[in-house]
Structures are given as structure tokens and as C-alpha cells.
């Protein structure tokens with residue numbers, strides 16, 4: 001029996017944990033292979049550091065966090081923040097993503113929501129959906145959100161609720177790998193709890209993550 005593959009496409013190197021981290025850890029425990037693709041190194045968070053220095057820090061953090069959730073590895077596309085659409089055209093990223101989807105034959109793909117506050121997140125949503133549609137993949141494509149308190153874009157679409165009660169601790173541990181993102185971490189950590197508890201209460205779990213089906 002071939003292994004079930006799960007793909008994640010996100011803008012920056014902590015989104016994959018902030019968004020679907022608990023779910024990914026759960027799938028990994030179930031024996032599924034998780035592959036994460038990150039568009040940018042996220043250098044702009046530390047303008048005072050040399051580009052190479054912050055790049056290395058963020059790559060190392062992403063690898064550490066991936067080990068926490070027992071993922072199968074992270075890959076960076078090296079896109080500059082704020083220039084996702086132009087640069088992905090320039091680098092022909094669409095055909096790269098189509099190839100990845102065709103090669104990995106995932107059962108599920110996770111990416112950013114369409115109405116995220118962060119422009120890079122919305123751009124990833126657009127780029128991934130376009131590539132997905134051209135890939136003829138049969139995978140379920142799901143949206144997660146990082147910054148938005150409420151989701152409006154896909155609220156009429158089917159919803160997937162994942163009970164992450166058993167992996168919520170792993171999600172927190174993975175989040176703590178992103179030491180360079182301490183400000184965002186503190187800002188978001190509250191909402192990570194609130195969301196997990198809220199989705200949990202609404203769906204009769206202790207902690208839950210909720211995703212909306214895009215395709």
C-alpha cells in the first residue's frame with residue numbers, strides 16, 4: 001500500500017504550524033507523509049540582520065518545527081516578500097507547483113485562505129488554486145487561516161473539523177521553534193488558544209482546527 005501524502009503551501013516559515021499544525025501532527029501520527037512548501041524566507045521581519053543570517057535562522061527554525069510535527073521536510077521557493085505574484089511568474093513557480101502535485105499525488109492539500117489580512121497569504125491562495133486547477137489533481141484542497149479572526153471567503157463551502165486534542169501540545173512545541181518570530185508568536189499565541197478552544201467547543205472536542213474546502 002502506498003503512503004498517503006499531504007501537502008502544505010504557505011507564505012512564511014511559521015504559517016504551516018500556526019494554521020494546520022495540530023492537524024499535520026495528527027496526520028503524521030497516523031502514518032501520513034507531510035511535505036511543506038514555503039514561498040519566502042521571511043527576511044523582512046529582521047531588517048537589521050544580514051539577509052543570509054536571517055535566511056539561515058528561518059530555515060533552521062522551519063526544519064526544527066517540521067521535526068516536532070514529524071513532517072517529511074520543508075522546501076523554500078525563495079520568493080521575496082511583497083512580490084509573490086511577479087516573482088512566481090518570473091520563476092515559473094506555477095509549473096513547479098503543478099509538478100509537485102503530480103509527483104506527490106496528495107490526498108489533501110492545505111493553503112492560505114482567500115481573505116487573510118496579509119497580502120502574501122492571499123497571493124499564495126491565488127497561485128496555489130491556479131496551479132491546482134491545472135494539475136488535474138483529485139486531492140481535496142483546504143484553506144486555513146493564520147491572522148483572520150473570522151473566515152468569510154469560503155464559509156459556504158464544506159467544512160472539515162479536525163480534533164487536535166491529542167496533538168495540540170505538539171503544535172505549541174513546534175510554534176516555540178520559531179524563536180526569531182517572538183513578537184508574532186506572542187501576538188498570535190493567544191489567538192491559537194482561543195481558536196482551538198472555540199472550534200473545540202463548537203464541535204465537541206477539547207481543541208480543534210477548522211478548514212474550508214476550496215476544491
Ligand SMILES: [Zn+2]
Nearest residue numbers: 011012015118
Ligand atoms: Zn505568514
